Amino acid sequence: MPATPSHPGTSRTRSWWGWGYADAHPDNAECAAMGALLPGTLARPLPIPRVADLAIARPGATPPPALAHLITADPATRAAHAMGKAYRDVIRALRGRPGRIPDLVAHPTTHQEVADLLDWAGGHGVAVIPFGGGSSVVGGVEYRGDAHRAVLSLDLTSMNRVLEIDATSRSARIQAGALGPVLEEQLRPHGLTLRHFPQSFEFSTLGGWLATRAGGHYATVHTHIDDFVQSLHVVTPAGASTSWRLPASGAGPSPDRLFLGSEGALGIITEAWMRLQERPRYKASTSVTFADFHQALDAVRAIAQSDLAPANCRLLDPGEALLSGASHDGSAVLVLGFESATAPVDDRLTSALDLARAHGGRSGAPTADRDTPADTAVRAWRSAFLRMPYLRDGLARMGAVVETFETAATWDTLPALIDAVRTQVGAAALKATGHHQLPSDPRLPRRRRPLLHRGRRRLPRRRSRNLGRHQSRRGRRPAPPPRHHHPPPRRRPRPPPRLRPPTPGALRAGTARRQGRPGPPPHPQPGSPGRLTGPQRLPTAVHARARSVVAWARNSSSARVW
Numbered sequence: 001m002p003a004t005p006s007h008p009g010t011s012r013t014r015s016w017w018g019w020g021y022a023d024a025h026p027d028n029a030e031c032a033a034m035g036a037l038l039p040g041t042l043a044r045p046l047p048i049p050r051v052a053d054l055a056i057a058r059p060g061a062t063p064p065p066a067l068a069h070l071i072t073a074d075p076a077t078r079a080a081h082a083m084g085k086a087y088r089d090v091i092r093a094l095r096g097r098p099g100r101i102p103d104l105v106a107h108p109t110t111h112q113e114v115a116d117l118l119d120w121a122g123g124h125g126v127a128v129i130p131f132g133g134g135s136s137v138v139g140g141v142e143y144r145g146d147a148h149r150a151v152l153s154l155d156l157t158s159m160n161r162v163l164e165i166d167a168t169s170r171s172a173r174i175q176a177g178a179l180g181p182v183l184e185e186q187l188r189p190h191g192l193t194l195r196h197f198p199q200s201f202e203f204s205t206l207g208g209w210l211a212t213r214a215g216g217h218y219a220t221v222h223t224h225i226d227d228f229v230q231s232l233h234v235v236t237p238a239g240a241s242t243s244w245r246l247p248a249s250g251a252g253p254s255p256d257r258l259f260l261g262s263e264g265a266l267g268i269i270t271e272a273w274m275r276l277q278e279r280p281r282y283k284a285s286t287s288v289t290f291a292d293f294h295q296a297l298d299a300v301r302a303i304a305q306s307d308l309a310p311a312n313c314r315l316l317d318p319g320e321a322l323l324s325g326a327s328h329d330g331s332a333v334l335v336l337g338f339e340s341a342t343a344p345v346d347d348r349l350t351s352a353l354d355l356a357r358a359h360g361g362r363s364g365a366p367t368a369d370r371d372t373p374a375d376t377a378v379r380a381w382r383s384a385f386l387r388m389p390y391l392r393d394g395l396a397r398m399g400a401v402v403e404t405f406e407t408a409a410t411w412d413t414l415p416a417l418i419d420a421v422r423t424q425v426g427a428a429a430l431k432a433t434g435h436h437q438l439p440s441d442p443r444l445p446r447r448r449r450p451l452l453h454r455g456r457r458r459l460p461r462r463r464s465r466n467l468g469r470h471q472s473r474r475g476r477r478p479a480p481p482p483r484h485h486h487p488p489p490r491r492r493p494r495p496p497p498r499l500r501p502p503t504p505g506a507l508r509a510g511t512a513r514r515q516g517r518p519g520p521p522p523h524p525q526p527g528s529p530g531r532l533t534g535p536q537r538l539p540t541a542v543h544a545r546a547r548s549v550v551a552w553a554r555n556s557s558s559a560r561v562w
């Protein structure tokens with residue numbers, strides 16, 4: 001049974017191990033075709049993992065009769081609640097090692113039921129983990145301790161209604177388990193929208209957004225969910241907490257801020273009053289190409305620091321632009337979009353284009369959007385963006401490392417940070433896998449470049465492969481003759497290459513050169529931008545144990561302005 005039923009409002013089944021709907025995953029042929037575009041991937045995809053193959057222990061606790069109707073011990077449901085949806089989770093599932101599987105899964109429908117479940121669990125040594133859409137990428141829905149006799153995953157998705165709308169104040173009381181589309185569908189008849197669009201929108205919930213302080217896309221001004229909160233209702237093991245519903249308050253620390261971003265550690269958010277917006281009536285978008293990525297960064301800064309407030313201001317570096325089909329000639333692409341419920345946005349778009357052109361950007365005439373963007377590059381990026389999580393899982397089945405990671409930096413440190421990320425991810429990829437080929441690599445054969453924007457049928461048939469040692473040994477198929485640009489299969493792993501990332505001083509010097517400034521002092525300063533330390537230290541996209549895979553760091557250098 002590869003999937004678990006549970007998507008409110010549809011009959012489609014969710015994948016228990018990967019992203020989204022089970023029927024939307026790339027099939028074996030598509031995975032193989034994608035794999036052929038990258039060096040060092042497997043000859044054929046790893047099989048889709050089956051719940052039946054997992055060693056699922058009997059539940060370590062029995063729910064009391066009064067709560068039994070809310071709780072299930074169904075193996076597929078339990079497996080689907082064991083992990084989030086980071087790349088590492090997908091790999092663990094593909095290896096049949098999802099970690100601790102919850103003993104029970106509960107689907108409460110009221111505050112009281114949540115409180116009753118917490119009471120019972122607290123008295124019986126049962127750990128409770130709140131679960132919204134399960135799209136966590138930081139292990140937030142996993143149990144990692146050993147002090148409890150059982151684990152209960154508390155799935156909020158049955159609490160998914162918009163309970164009340166205050167049209168005058170333009171806000172709504174919404175249950176925390178509402179998935180993005182479910183919530184928006186209920187606001188639509190009122191001409192209102194929460195307008196919070198994380199990439200995981202379709203499969204994540206209001207409660208999850210609040211508990212993780214999610215950031216939305218198409219949201220350069222109102223980026224974080226925190227900005228929309230008026231009040232929260234939270235059920236904690238010590239009782240319920242409801243904050244006073246106020247548009248703003250300067251009286252002491254905000255109680256809501258305590259729960260926002262708490263990852264469910266302090267209690268279960270069951271509902272929230274959220275500030276809404278009118279649905280936009282006027283929309284316009286366009287793309288701008290830049291031959292020089294750092295000039296593009298300057299253009300983005302100029303737009304962000306103006307009062308134009310674009311809804312979308314996203315810079316794709318040449319690699320991401322290539323992959324999404326937004327450009328084919330190695331240029332960086334800036335995707336710009338403006339929206340308003342009350343006034344046409346063409347003037348704002350024109351002013352933003354003027355700023356972009358003043359920094360070397362090239363663009364056609366801006367176009368008004370109806371339902372979908374009129375600009376081809378914007379459309380290509382958007383469809384790649386929505387499809388990406390499914391393709392990530394397909395590439396994971398082919399042994400590729402594909403992960404997104406985020407960081408934040410002030411404008412003055414950004415160029416050096418980007419250079420450092422590129423260099424260090426490349427070095428780490430080479431060290432861990434023996435391959436270093438980012439999608440923007442000019443050495444990448446042309447036919448391998450455009451990937452994400454291709455539709456199902458347009459993916460090429462697999463024409464070549466580069467088998468790793470482990471595949472040949474398993475006897476799946478004989479190793480092919482070595483290709484000149486790939487390392488041949490070998491008996492022993494190659495010793496790590498002697499490749500060092502540039503020193504912080506060199507990075508700062510490079511940045512200074514580009515900006516026409518004199519170079520920095522020769523010795524690194526503490527906390528200097530070229531050095532990834534402290535909060536700027538990046539989680540690596542490359543798993544040290546990965547062998548014979550190509551490391552591919554998507555988004556390593558795309559900039560999003562909030």
Ligand SMILES: Cc1cc2nc3c(=O)[nH]c(=O)nc-3n(C[C@H](O)[C@H](O)[C@H](O)COP(=O)(O)OP(=O)(O)OC[C@H]3O[C@@H](n4cnc5c(N)ncnc54)[C@H](O)[C@@H]3O)c2cc1C
Nearest residue numbers: 132133134135136140198199200205207208214215264269
């Ligand atoms: C492909 C992909 C794209 C993503 N894009 C974005 C993005 O654009 N922006 C972004 O910010 N994040 C993004 N994420 C991360 C993730 O989607 C967000 O963190 C999201 O807010 C999680 O919501 P969820 O409902 O899935 O929560 P879950 O994953 O179920 O839970 C997340 C955490 O919140 C806790 N929790 C869940 N519900 C409640 C509740 N009601 N009360 C208390 N605690 C609760 C859980 O215990 C867990 O610690 C992405 C993830 C993936 C896999």
